[in-house]
Amino acid sequence: MPQNSQEILLMLPHVVIGVGIVISLLIEMYSKKSETILPWISLFVFVFAGVHSIINISANQILFGGMLEVGGKPAIFNFIFNIGAALLILNSIDYIKKYESNHGEYYILIQSAILGMMVMAGSKDIFMIFIGLELMSIAFYVLAGINKKKSSSNEAALKYFLLGAFATGFIVYGIALIYGVSSTTSVDSIIQNFSTFTQNILFIVGLLLFIIGFSFKIAAFPFHMWVPDVYQGSATTVTGLMSTTGKTAAFSVLLIILSASLINYNIDIFAPYFAVIATLSMLYGSIVAIAQKNLKRMLAYSSISHAGYMAIGLAAANSEAFSGIIFYLAAYTFMNIGAFGIISIIEKQNDANTDLTAYAGLASKSPILAAFMSLFMFALAGIPPLAGFFGKYYVFISAIEADLTWLAVVGVFSSVISVYFYLRLVVYMYFKESEKDIDLHIDKYSLLSVVVSGILVIYFGISPDSLLNLILSVVN
Amino acid sequence: MLTEFGKIFIFILVAILFTIIAIYAAKLIRPSRPTKEKLDVYECGENIEGTPWVKFNIRFYVVALIFLIFDVEVVLLFPWALTYQDYGIYGFLVGIIFLVVLGLGMAYEWRKGDLEWARPTPKKVDVKFEKKNLLQTNSQINVESEN
Amino acid sequence: MNLELILFLILTLVAAFSSVMVITRKNPILSAVYLILNFFALAGIYLLLNAQFLSVVQVIVYAGAIMILFLFVIMLINTENEASILADKKPIKVFAIFIAVLVFAQIAYLIFYSNPAELSNGTIENLIKAGQIESIGRELYTTYILPFLIAGYLLLVATIGAIILAKKKFE
Numbered sequence: 001m002p003q004n005s006q007e008i009l010l011m012l013p014h015v016v017i018g019v020g021i022v023i024s025l026l027i028e029m030y031s032k033k034s035e036t037i038l039p040w041i042s043l044f045v046f047v048f049a050g051v052h053s054i055i056n057i058s059a060n061q062i063l064f065g066g067m068l069e070v071g072g073k074p075a076i077f078n079f080i081f082n083i084g085a086a087l088l089i090l091n092s093i094d095y096i097k098k099y100e101s102n103h104g105e106y107y108i109l110i111q112s113a114i115l116g117m118m119v120m121a122g123s124k125d126i127f128m129i130f131i132g133l134e135l136m137s138i139a140f141y142v143l144a145g146i147n148k149k150k151s152s153s154n155e156a157a158l159k160y161f162l163l164g165a166f167a168t169g170f171i172v173y174g175i176a177l178i179y180g181v182s183s184t185t186s187v188d189s190i191i192q193n194f195s196t197f198t199q200n201i202l203f204i205v206g207l208l209l210f211i212i213g214f215s216f217k218i219a220a221f222p223f224h225m226w227v228p229d230v231y232q233g234s235a236t237t238v239t240g241l242m243s244t245t246g247k248t249a250a251f252s253v254l255l256i257i258l259s260a261s262l263i264n265y266n267i268d269i270f271a272p273y274f275a276v277i278a279t280l281s282m283l284y285g286s287i288v289a290i291a292q293k294n295l296k297r298m299l300a301y302s303s304i305s306h307a308g309y310m311a312i313g314l315a316a317a318n319s320e321a322f323s324g325i326i327f328y329l330a331a332y333t334f335m336n337i338g339a340f341g342i343i344s345i346i347e348k349q350n351d352a353n354t355d356l357t358a359y360a361g362l363a364s365k366s367p368i369l370a371a372f373m374s375l376f377m378f379a380l381a382g383i384p385p386l387a388g389f390f391g392k393y394y395v396f397i398s399a400i401e402a403d404l405t406w407l408a409v410v411g412v413f414s415s416v417i418s419v420y421f422y423l424r425l426v427v428y429m430y431f432k433e434s435e436k437d438i439d440l441h442i443d444k445y446s447l448l449s450v451v452v453s454g455i456l457v458i459y460f461g462i463s464p465d466s467l468l469n470l471i472l473s474v475v476n
Numbered sequence: 477m478l479t480e481f482g483k484i485f486i487f488i489l490v491a492i493l494f495t496i497i498a499i500y501a502a503k504l505i506r507p508s509r510p511t512k513e514k515l516d517v518y519e520c521g522e523n524i525e526g527t528p529w530v531k532f533n534i535r536f537y538v539v540a541l542i543f544l545i546f547d548v549e550v551v552l553l554f555p556w557a558l559t560y561q562d563y564g565i566y567g568f569l570v571g572i573i574f575l576v577v578l579g580l581g582m583a584y585e586w587r588k589g590d591l592e593w594a595r596p597t598p599k600k601v602d603v604k605f606e607k608k609n610l611l612q613t614n615s616q617i618n619v620e621s622e623n
Numbered sequence: 624m625n626l627e628l629i630l631f632l633i634l635t636l637v638a639a640f641s642s643v644m645v646i647t648r649k650n651p652i653l654s655a656v657y658l659i660l661n662f663f664a665l666a667g668i669y670l671l672l673n674a675q676f677l678s679v680v681q682v683i684v685y686a687g688a689i690m691i692l693f694l695f696v697i698m699l700i701n702t703e704n705e706a707s708i709l710a711d712k713k714p715i716k717v718f719a720i721f722i723a724v725l726v727f728a729q730i731a732y733l734i735f736y737s738n739p740a741e742l743s744n745g746t747i748e749n750l751i752k753a754g755q756i757e758s759i760g761r762e763l764y765t766t767y768i769l770p771f772l773i774a775g776y777l778l779l780v781a782t783i784g785a786i787i788l789a790k791k792k793f794e
Contacts, residue, residue, distance in 0.1 A: 485667075534789055535789075536695060537695045537789060538789045538790070540688075540691050541692065541781075541789070542785065542786075543688055544688040544689065544691070544692060545778050545781055547683060547688040548684060548688075551679075551684055552763075552771065552774065554676075554760075555676070555757070555760030555764075558756055558757050558760050559757055559761050560760075562761070567764055570764060570768060574771065574775040577775040577776060578775055580779060581779045581783065584782070585782065585786055588786060590790060
């Protein structure tokens with residue numbers, strides 16, 4: 001329990017979101033205008049929590065008797081989650097009007113999902129990891145199916161729920177085995193005695209099951225089957241949230257295992273596993289994405305390949321990889337949220353407008369959207385002066401330092417393949433004549449969100465040191 | 477030495493044995509003369525029609541889901557009821573926060589009308605339309621009478 | 624043979640028998656009823672292991688609420704097509720057998736090859752105490768207070784989600 005006012009102050013992001021959920025629910029129940037009030041409440045909550053986390057980044061403390069870490073590494077993750085969610089809320093204000101009902105619940109569920117992610121990122125106890133994961137996942141299952149009129153949305157929710165519950169089963173079974181061997185749920189004491197525990201085969205099996213469960217959540221290759229359908233079927237803003245902050249939250253847990261092997265001088269038993277996962281995800285995602293005509297589906301496969309690039313860092317397992325993955329996650333979050341923001345603007349009037357053909361000639365219709373979309377595509381492809389490039393760069397460097405040069409080579413090779421389908425969209429926007437007549441309605445909030453993501457992507461690209469130094473200051 | 481649970485177990489054992497003995501004793505004593513009517517499923521004296529397997533309304537399922545959630549709440553509050561005194565106002569408040577958060581879920585359900593069951597509503601008569609018709613016929617009558 | 628061992632044998636036999644019946648019955652309702660029996664037998668085993676709270680939870684939540692959900696789902700789906708659903712699902716059966724063998728091997732390893740003294744810390748008295756509802760309450764409201772509060776939010780989200788997804792407008 002918090003002992004003094006300073007600890008309560010550090011808890012404030014969690015408390016504010018927790019209170020925000022309650023207030024939002026009350027407003028949803030008793031106000032007729034809830035759908036105009038709730039976006040602003042959630043926006044305030046997210047911006048407050050994000051800014052508060054980044055301001056108090058140096059105040060690293062563990063609260064509740066070894067349950068929750070605030071400040072430091074979790075603060076960076078909280079910043080990514082909250083600012084990402086705030087940008088998506090800006091997008092949703094207009095987009096969500098497309099759906100007939102459940103507008104208020106949409107915002108409440110997003111707040112709950114973010115609360116779950118923050119719990120995951122700051123957890124110092126296996127219980128906390130699990131309960132945060134469940135809070136996030138259950139909110140996402142419902143969010144995927146929030147558009148009940150569309151059968152593909154229902155399918156997405158069902159598929160996501162079944163496979164997600166399956167993955168959760170793996171995680172719980174792994175936790176049971178880990179607890180059985182270590183007799184503790186505290187992450188810190190498990191990490192400290194990691195080398196003694198790993199002599200027990202059951203501990204390794206438990207940890208492997210735990211990692212497999214989270215491989216589902218990060219959408220890595222052999223566990224990716226839900227990704228394309230779920231990303232395509234869900235509402236675009238929800239997909240944006242799932243693919244960025246959801247992935248970041250799952251990686252924040254996987255980084256715990258990385259830190260365990262760092263502290264114990266590289267007893268890196270899982271490096272082969274992560275190397276295989278990384279290779280398969282990168283190549284599979286990049287190659288299959290080429291065949292996609294639907295933009296959301298294409299970005300789903302690109303999300304698989306990005307999970308692969310990040311998994312390179314997990315395989316490398318050195319301190320460069322640690323900061324590299326966090327940088328990559330931040331960069332990936334903002335460029336992907338920007339891309340999904342633009343898709344949500346184009347898709348608003350008609351669900352069929354997620355095809356590549358809908359983007360033909362966008363440059364003449366709306367130069368600003370086309371310019372930002374190209375920016376995000378260049379960033380996702382990893383073209384140099386943008387944030388995506390430095391994410392990949394740091395991860396590849398860490399692989400080379402860990403004598404995994406072949407993995408970095410595969411990564412570069414896969415990036416080259418992926419340039420093809422990212423740039424194909426740019427070609428469509430600038431050099432093709434438009435076939436369909438799309439009536440574009442660009443509302444100012446969505447545009448603001450896209451512009452902010454674009455600025456962040458450029459800023460992290462031009463001066464990557466600003467973010468990297470921040471990450472390095474908390475990692476060491 | 478018998479623990480408290482041991483006593484409960486003896487109760488359960490006696491209950492199970494009593495039921496089994498009662499059923500089988502009855503089976504041994506009673507005469508057995510089955511006819512077709514006796515072997516049929518009992519349906520208020522009517523002839524059987526169709527299977528007893530009917531599809532439930534999805535609403536029952538929602539109620540069952542809510543029941544499960546509040547069942548878990550009860551299970552979590554049970555330890556609280558036994559120990560909250562030891563932690564003073566703090567222990568009390570924690571339980572209250574938990575209850576309020578879950579109570580909100582209940583209030584939400586109530587407010588959204590999920591506890592109200594669909595009743596057969598009589599078909600609404602479009603009063604305006606009827607009035608208009610009535611007026612029209614009246615005016616027609618007037619016209620006719622003028623003629 | 625002491626009383627505890629006899630009870631344990633009876634309960635495990637009931638549990639094993641009922642779980643075999645669950646997967647071999649053709650009628651899903653019968654399977655569900657055997658599952659209830661299985662849950663009760665497990666609750667008895669928990670009692671023998673001095674996990675009284677877990678035993679109560681097993682009966683109240685699993686044998687009570689979750690079985691109701693099972694039965695509702697069985698009643699909601701159309702069982703006329705049940706045979707066609709179950710036929711031609713060989714890969715699933717192979718996968719299920721694979722998982723079962725894996726879990727069995729792991730438990731066998733746990734029982735025969737790992738040192739039980741490593742796994743449990745504390746005396747018998749402590750273990751008996753740990754299963755009591757008061758001590759669970761004490762742990763829940765001191766060490767695990769934060770997970771407990773977040774579990775409240777988890778249940779709230781589950782309530783809202785259930786209402787959103789299963790709601791049907793009646794007009």
